[in-house]
Amino acid sequence: MIKITFPDKSIREFQDGVTGQEIAQSLSSQLAREAFSVSVNGDVWDVTRPIFSDANIAIHKWEDKEAKEAFWHSSAHLMAEALEVIYPGIKLWVGPAIETGFYYDVDMPEGKVISENDFETIEKKMLEIARGKHAYIRTDMPKAEALEYYTEKGDEYKMDLISGLQDGTITFYTQNNFTDLCRGPHLPDTSAIKAVKIMSIAGAYWKGDDKNKQLTRVYGITFPKQSMLSDYLTLLEEAKKRDHRKLGRELELFTFSQKVGAGLPLWLPKGAMLRERLEQFLKKLQTRYGYEPVITPHIGQKELYVTSGHFAKYGADSFQPINTPAEGEQFLLKPMNCPHHCEIYKSKPHSYRDLPIRYAEFGTVYRYEQSGELHGLTRVRGFTQDDAHLFCRPDQLKEEFLKVIDIVLYIFKVLDFNDYTSQISLRDPNTPDKYIGSDENWAKAESAIIEAATEKGLKTVVKYGEAAFYGPKLDFMVKDAIGRSWQLGTIQVDYNLPERFDLTYTGSDDQKHRPVMIHRAPFGSMERFVAVLIEHTAGKFPLWLTPEQAIILPISEKFNEYAKKLLQLLKNYDIRAVIDERNEKIGKKIRESELRRIPYMLIVGENEANDETVSVRKQSEGDLGKMSPEEFSQHIKNQIEKELQE
RNA sequence: GCCAACGUAGCUCAGGGGUAGAGCACUUCCUUGGUAAGGAAGAGGUCAUGGGUUCAAUUCCCAUCGUUGGCUCCA
Known part of the structure; x- marks a missing residue:
């Protein structure tokens, strides 16, 4: 006889060579029919495989991954x-x-x-x-x-x-x-x-x-x-209905043009409005965290990227260098912002007292992604990173890293991204030639990330071979509508570029020291982030973000005048509103406003015009009743405050 | 870049060797309406682009570009 321990810790004895199926049968015949596999001391087995020694078992039905x-x-x-x-x-x-x-x-x-x-x-x-x-x-x-x-x-x-x-x-x-x-x-x-x-x-x-x-x-x-x-x-x-490519067209957020080129998104007015609000949101947050904005050009001398190592690694498969009338002069469309930011750091000497320095830029970069890889807004050839580079002393690294994690997690919380995974991307020890820098620096950088992630209690997966060529990363991945995982936020520790660019600061010992860099982009890229946001919300953006917060729907053309007056009033309250003045019935106007995902419909007819009110209808919920314009604006303000609550 | 499929009106799609069709959107007119599609008329397409086969190509063949699902890649 052998002792079988069940998940609830109960123990029963069975004949030697009993199978998972037989054990299931002893509990119920239905369970025996539904048992597709069985865990035996942690290994997953066939339910028909005999068990010859004492074991902890768990029987797996369809609901279980196993x-x-x-x-x-x-x-x-x-x-x-x-x-x-x-x-x-x-x-x-x-x-x-x-x-x-x-x-x-x-x-x-x-x-x-x-x-x-x-x-x-x-x-x-x-x-x-x-x-x-x-x-x-x-x-x-x-x-x-x-x-x-x-x-x-x-x-x-x-x-x-x-x-x-x-x-x-x-x-x-x-x-x-x-x-x-x-x-x-x-x-x-x-x-x-x-x-x-x-x-x-x-x-x-x-x-x-x-x-x-x-x-x-x-x-x-x-x-x-x-x-x-x-x-x-x-x-x-x-x-498929949530696919950002479909919603992007329907909600008039972005488009592509063959004439402009594959993978080069064109942001339409509503999409641009949405994106700008996201940028403002992050800028405000970054100011609080001590970031300083910088601005750099879209191109840079090829030598800059030779120094950083980007050219050796990606040059051949990238947009090719731009030549000028000057003999031998070449520029690259910038594929990364970090070299520019390193040069900003170098523009003056730094004391240990100045650090950390945090340069932030919504930097547009260009990468020649393979044609088969292009996909809506998630994989494009021209995109804007919400980039920043933190230059700090080694003793400040951990604290700075932790603060960046806080920013990422706050953004995810505000936008209700609960279903993300955090991935620690380390280098593949089997292919050392894919990376630059010393083993010692890599070891320091990798342990810094692991420590910080552990300290924040992140549930992480470790992936070898996923690091950037200059350093390891902590990546935040979110799934799209059809189940594909995309990297959004990324935080990277880098000991290598400071060496390559010979970045220094003067320590309290009056000696030159090397700063450590953190590369970070909490959204990743504006394009990809907006894409995932569209799919996550199915186009129903939070009120603070959405391009059009309210639409005024006159019952008939007779009330267009009152609607216009109302629109002006709402604008004074900083509410983003539009009017549907068309000669259509109210049912149709409501239907189309619903499909446009406008959060509030303000219906105005004879009653409202007489007592200077609006009938408020909430998208996908229905009638909220009559309010004065003041009450409505207060309602909106309360909603937004709730959304942005920390 | 590779494999497979696709490309017809602004959108969603039907059609098919004899120079194209629907619904929605758009324009005009009628209607002036109370919480998810009122009615009529009209306009709109070099059938992705370039070659080839054919008396004739949007339709068949080839190439290119683009899109889609994967693979590889992703600073």
Whole structure:
């Protein structure tokens, strides 16, 4: 007998070799049906795998991440089998479960491609196999035998995978006529997979290296119930409605023009108004935190970026240098503001008493992003960073870093971004040539970030290889409407550029010392931040930010005069309002104002004109009743105060 | 940059080898209305751009540009 400990700490005895499924069955037969995987001493196992020693276990149902992973991983195998049937000669690379569904990377037979028209065929084949209720059977195989199996099959991809594995740990899973090298875990059998959707198709370089052959990546998702698939697809439709590219056009915030160029956003008046309010908000905050504004030009001598190292790292793939009539003179569109700010620091000598110095600039930069990467406002070729560079003494570094975190967190709080992740981006120790500076400086910078993040109690993920080439970063990531993660705020510790630019200050010992730099951008870029803000709010911006706070809707043209008088009054109260003077019925004016996401509709007709009031209707909520213009302005002021409360 | 798909009116989209169509938006007229679409008429397109095939191309083929979903990249 073995002792099984459940998550609630209760302990029960079972026969040696009992499976997760049998344990579930002993609790309830429904649980046994719904158990997709089981954690055994922290490792996730098949529910059909026998347990031979005392263990802590947790049974995972669909709701659990561990169950979905097994479900979707099994589905990837199912799809692989279907693909093998439909495209004989197809070769398989890897097929993991992902956050929503799974994919499989495949090498298509010569001359064959998968297109969207083929999705239905694949789905049908998968469902057909799933209905056969084929068990996923786990087998161990010695390395030599595994290699032999794939040599026979002529599959160089799997052979590559196996050659990297340790002998004795190699397992295979078989369902129906399909066997795949796999660690597992998997479902007991294929019958749980009831709904299947192939989502998309994409190219993916083998092993993620663009020098390698490009494989075909097929994305899919499956569910244990048809209704769950429908719900999921509805959810995707809803998310599409929040897409900033769609709302940006509908709400007249920004546009692009082929003639201006790809990835170069044009801010329309309403978008510009929104962005300027955000900038003012941050400027005010930064003034409180002791930042000083600076302004630098859009171009700089190439040498400046040679010094900083940016040119060596990014020059070849960037906008090419601008030549002048002078022989040999070259300028770059600035891809970064830091070199300019370093030169400002150098414009006069500094005492240790002056530090920290904090230079802030909404600096517009240009980077030649790859054409395939451009995406709405989130990935563009010309954008404005809410940039600042802090020059401080080593003993001030931590405090300064903590204060920057405070700024970022305050912004996120005011704008109601609760669902962010903080990522500590460190360098990849395996590729030291990607970075500049000494190991010692890197170690100092990395520990500074880790300490500061810990002190603030941030829940962070550590990612190696994500650092900037001159220093590690603390990044704040937020997801967009379709689930993609974007970096917004970033804080970076840099010991290297101060050396490269030979920045110094005089210490109390009358000796020259090197300052430490912090690069920081709490929004990241205005473009990306506004994009994510649009998706986060679905276009319903906070009152303090929104371009149009109120719209006056006269019941008929007879009341346009009163509406104009009212508009002037509201302007005096600093309320951003417009009038819909068109010859349309009130229902239509309301509908369109709702779609324009204007927070307040002020309906004025005979009654209001007579007693000098407005009927207030709140967007997506409805009638608030009659108010005097004074009361309304007070209402707005109260709302804004609430929004900006610390 | 790479893989796949797409590009028709301001927007959303239909169509298809014989010089184009709907709804919304726009203009004009009628209507002057009370909380999510009043009615009528009109105007609007070199069917992304450039080549090729054809008696004839918006439609078929190629290239370029752009857009979309991924991959690689992201100072």
